[in-house]
Amino acid sequence: MKNNKAFFMKLLNLSREEWPLLIKGMIFLLISSAALMAYPQYIKAIIDNALQTKDTKALNYAALFALGVFIIQGISSSYRFYYFTLAGEKTVKRLRVKLFSQILSQEMPFFDFQKTGELLGRLSSDTAVLQNALSVNISMLVRNLFQTIGGIVLLFITSTKLTVFILILIPPLAWLVAAFGKKVKHISKLTQDALAVSSGVAEESISGVRTVKAFAQEKWEINRYGDQLQKSFNLSLDRISVVAKFTGVVSIVGFFAIVFIVWYGGRLVIQEEMSVGTLTSYILYVMTVAFSAGLLGSLYTDFMSAFGAGHRIFELLDIATVNEENFKKPLKNISKGVIEIQHADFSYPARPDQLVLKNFSMKIEQNETIAIVGSSGAGKSTIAQLLMRFYDLNSGKILIDGLDIKDYDLYALRNQVGIVSQEPILISESIEDNIRYGKPDATFEEVVAAAKVAYADDFITTFSAGYKTLVGEKGVQLSGGQKQRVAIARAVLKDPKILILDEATSALDSESEYLVQAALENLQKGRTTLIIAHRLSTVKKSDKIFVMDHGEIVQSGPHDELILMKDGFYNKLIEKQFNN
Numbered sequence: 001m002k003n004n005k006a007f008f009m010k011l012l013n014l015s016r017e018e019w020p021l022l023i024k025g026m027i028f029l030l031i032s033s034a035a036l037m038a039y040p041q042y043i044k045a046i047i048d049n050a051l052q053t054k055d056t057k058a059l060n061y062a063a064l065f066a067l068g069v070f071i072i073q074g075i076s077s078s079y080r081f082y083y084f085t086l087a088g089e090k091t092v093k094r095l096r097v098k099l100f101s102q103i104l105s106q107e108m109p110f111f112d113f114q115k116t117g118e119l120l121g122r123l124s125s126d127t128a129v130l131q132n133a134l135s136v137n138i139s140m141l142v143r144n145l146f147q148t149i150g151g152i153v154l155l156f157i158t159s160t161k162l163t164v165f166i167l168i169l170i171p172p173l174a175w176l177v178a179a180f181g182k183k184v185k186h187i188s189k190l191t192q193d194a195l196a197v198s199s200g201v202a203e204e205s206i207s208g209v210r211t212v213k214a215f216a217q218e219k220w221e222i223n224r225y226g227d228q229l230q231k232s233f234n235l236s237l238d239r240i241s242v243v244a245k246f247t248g249v250v251s252i253v254g255f256f257a258i259v260f261i262v263w264y265g266g267r268l269v270i271q272e273e274m275s276v277g278t279l280t281s282y283i284l285y286v287m288t289v290a291f292s293a294g295l296l297g298s299l300y301t302d303f304m305s306a307f308g309a310g311h312r313i314f315e316l317l318d319i320a321t322v323n324e325e326n327f328k329k330p331l332k333n334i335s336k337g338v339i340e341i342q343h344a345d346f347s348y349p350a351r352p353d354q355l356v357l358k359n360f361s362m363k364i365e366q367n368e369t370i371a372i373v374g375s376s377g378a379g380k381s382t383i384a385q386l387l388m389r390f391y392d393l394n395s396g397k398i399l400i401d402g403l404d405i406k407d408y409d410l411y412a413l414r415n416q417v418g419i420v421s422q423e424p425i426l427i428s429e430s431i432e433d434n435i436r437y438g439k440p441d442a443t444f445e446e447v448v449a450a451a452k453v454a455y456a457d458d459f460i461t462t463f464s465a466g467y468k469t470l471v472g473e474k475g476v477q478l479s480g481g482q483k484q485r486v487a488i489a490r491a492v493l494k495d496p497k498i499l500i501l502d503e504a505t506s507a508l509d510s511e512s513e514y515l516v517q518a519a520l521e522n523l524q525k526g527r528t529t530l531i532i533a534h535r536l537s538t539v540k541k542s543d544k545i546f547v548m549d550h551g552e553i554v555q556s557g558p559h560d561e562l563i564l565m566k567d568g569f570y571n572k573l574i575e576k577q578f579n580n
Contacts, residue, residue, distance in 0.1 A: 005316030010314055014095060015422055022291060025083030025139065028076040033146045035073035036288065039066055040281035048277030085137035092131040095313070099123055102317050108390040109349035110319070116203050122316060123195035126309040129192070133306030141299050143556050144292035151289035158282045159274065162261055166286070181247040182304070184239055189308030191235040196312075198228035225353035234385060260288055334409055334416045334497040336401050337528030339364040339387070344396035346382065356382050358551045360396070371539035373573060374548035381422075382530045384500045387530070388417055400498070416494030422503030426475030432467035434475075435484050438494035441489040453488035453522065454513040456482070492523055499529045545570065 008361050013338035015022070043066070103119055153164040155398045191552045205212055205221040212221055265282060268274040271420070274282075339362075348359040356379045385391055386398060389405055398405045405413060426434045435447045435456075442450075447467065451457040459482055463469040475483040491499065501520065517538070531538050539557040547562070547570045555562060562570040 003418065011310070014098075015087065015091040015334070017094070018090050021083045021087040021090070025080050025087065028079040028083065029139065029143050030109065031147070032073050032076035032080050033143055033150065035069045036147065037150050037285075037363065039073075040068050040154075040284040040288075044117070044275075044281035045577075047212035048275050049279055049564075074286075080139060086522040088131060088138065089561035092127055095130070096123060096127050099127065099313060099317065100338055102319070106319065112348065112350040115200035116240040118196040119316075120203060121192075121199035122313055125199070126192055126313050129309035130306050130313065133303055133310075135300055136305075137299055141296070141303070144296050144299070147292040148289055148296060151285050151292065155282065155285050156279060157287065158285065159265075159268070161268070162265060162282060165260065166257060166289075176246065176249060180242060183242050184304040187235055187239045187242065188304060189311060191232055192309050192312055194228065194232035194235055198225060198232060201225050201228050241449070258283075258286065278440070290419070301403075311476060318368045331442045332403065332476055334400055334413075337497045338366050338399075338401050339498065339528060339530070340397075340399040340402075341383075341386075342397045342399065344362075344386070344398065346386065346391070346396075347394060347395045348391070355394075356551050360551060360553065362553060362556075364528055364530065365529060367526060368413045368543045369529040369531065369541075370550060371533060371542040373533065373545060373570070374537055375573070378548040379551045380548055381502055382420060384421075384502050384530065384532060387498070387500065388414055388419065415494075416496055417498045417500065418491040418494045419500040419502060420484070420487050420491050424475070424483050426471050426483060426486060428471065428473045430465075430468045430470055431456075431463075431486060434471060435467075435493055438492075442493055447489075450489045451486075453492045454485045454519050456485040456489045459485075482577075488523075489521065491521075497527060499524060499527045500532070501529065502532045 052501050075549055100123060103123075152163070152167075155166065201221075201224055205225065212218060261283065265274065265279040269276055338426065341360060341362050344357050344360040345355060346360075347353070348356050360379075372383060374380055386393065387405070389410060392406070400408070400413075432444070432447055435450055436442050438450075439446070444467070448457060451460060451467075460467055460469070469477070471477050471483075471486070476487070478486065521541070531539055531542060539545055543558065544556060545559055545562055547568075549569055553566070560566060565571060565573075
């Protein structure tokens with residue numbers, strides 16, 4: 001009960017901006033329900049007054065009043081649906097934006113443990129379940145609750161004897177609703193979890209479709225997705241079974257009550273304790289109450305499903321994001337770009353027992369270009385991620401211009417550090433939008449200038465749409481070299497003080513590499529540059545080369561000095577490269 005109350009409070013707080021719409025909807029709901037509860041009285045008037053007295057005029061008036069009541073009920077129902085549904089749609093839209101913002105605000109370790117498909121599942125399927133509960137269902141819940149309570153009151157007024165019998169049935173029915181609802185809530189949460197897992201499998205397969213097809217594993221992926229869906233389907237069967245049993249029990253009890261009312265009410269009419277019109281209106285009220293109560297039971301199971309989805313959403317919303325203080329520190333510009341790493345130990349949160357960096361220290365002077373080389377897994381790319389502060393060190397410090405990077409505003413830090421990675425990720429928009437990603441307020445002329453520096457303008461202008469050419473999902477419409485040059489143009493436009501090139505030319509052919517390397521050499525002027533690479537041609541012009549092995553620096557110096565150390569690790573790397 002405490003969890004349910006907390007859940008409702010969160011929903012109420014989330015829909016606070018839509019309260020004016022909900023109040024309007026509530027007004028029309030009351031009008032609609034009141035009109036619906038009034039019509040049995042006109043039926044009673046028709047039977048007892050007009051038919052028995054054979055007064056045609058009274059019959060006409062009663063019929064006109066009943067018609068007027070139904071018109072009012074229809075119009076008010078329409079407005080009720082409109083305002084409640086609009087409020088629900090707005091609330092869920094804001095919830096999706098808030099949830100998406102919450103996901104993007106998480107620290108990098110969060111994404112090491114979460115599957116993309118599962119997060120997308122919460123954004124789509126979980127919010128869809130909650131959306132239905134917050135729009136149509138909430139309106140139906142309030143309406144049927146009002147009609148059930150109002151109907152019971154009118155039943156007492158119409159006939160206390162018959163109503164007492166009906167009230168005897170309510171406690172066991174309430175117990176059944178609670179028991180079945182608890183079961184449905186539990187199954188629904190498990191079902192949503194299983195659906196999220198299947199979404200994760202689908203996302204992996206679709207995003208890596210080239211790998212799937214290259215290994216001819218379509219059938220295996222289809223089976224893997226089908227297996228996960230089967231788990232969700234089995235849980236859905238359990239839910240359907242529970243709801244079916246509940247519906248059957250409630251239906252039997254409801255029909256039993258109606259048969260008893262007709263039988264006992266008929267006896268009261270024969271004994272002249274009740275008129276035919278009164279019995280008819282009473283039966284109509286019973287049917288209204290039964291229908292409303294039945295819908296309440298059905299809605300209860302729907303709300304339990306929404307509870308399951310909602311709890312998954314709020315679990316994510318309740319996770320702490322990157323500390324806001326990291327974004328509120330005094331803005332400090334990186335003026336020199338001097339980088340110093342002091343006695344750093346680091347392990348990824350997903351592998352806390354495996355040190356990637358061990359007592360690691362290095363210094364890069366202002367405007368110096370250094371390269372970090374080493375075998376795969378040596379920790380080279382980790383340096384780049386630490387400089388961007390995607391992760392924090394286990395121990396030690398990283399200083400930029402003598403200041404701990406933890407003392408920089410996080411946005412300011414990342415805005416002054418540019419990175420071109422081994423596998424550039426482009427957004428599925430135009431080439432212009434992708435280049436402008438480095439500086440959203442840049443003019444078109446600045447975009448073109450950056451593209452020319454990156455030697456991207458030549459191929460962009462060959463497209464019929466030019467800079468408006470759509471690159472497709474993850475840049476699939478461009479070649480590897482073209483994607484890399486667009487990414488380099490993006491970094492050029494950003495104009496960072498510190499530049500990180502993480503295998504930035506690895507996807508280029510020899511001709512493209514030559515052109516881009518020339519552009520990068522121009523870009524590096526006036527900047528502190530960190531190059532992470534395997535290719536000798538990429539690093540030999542660096543001011544200094546740091547050679548890494550198992551998270552430690554084993555050699556350092558210019559290329560000309562390191563190449564002379566025949567037994568050194570640097571020479572071994574070069575020999576492997578040429579032998580391969």
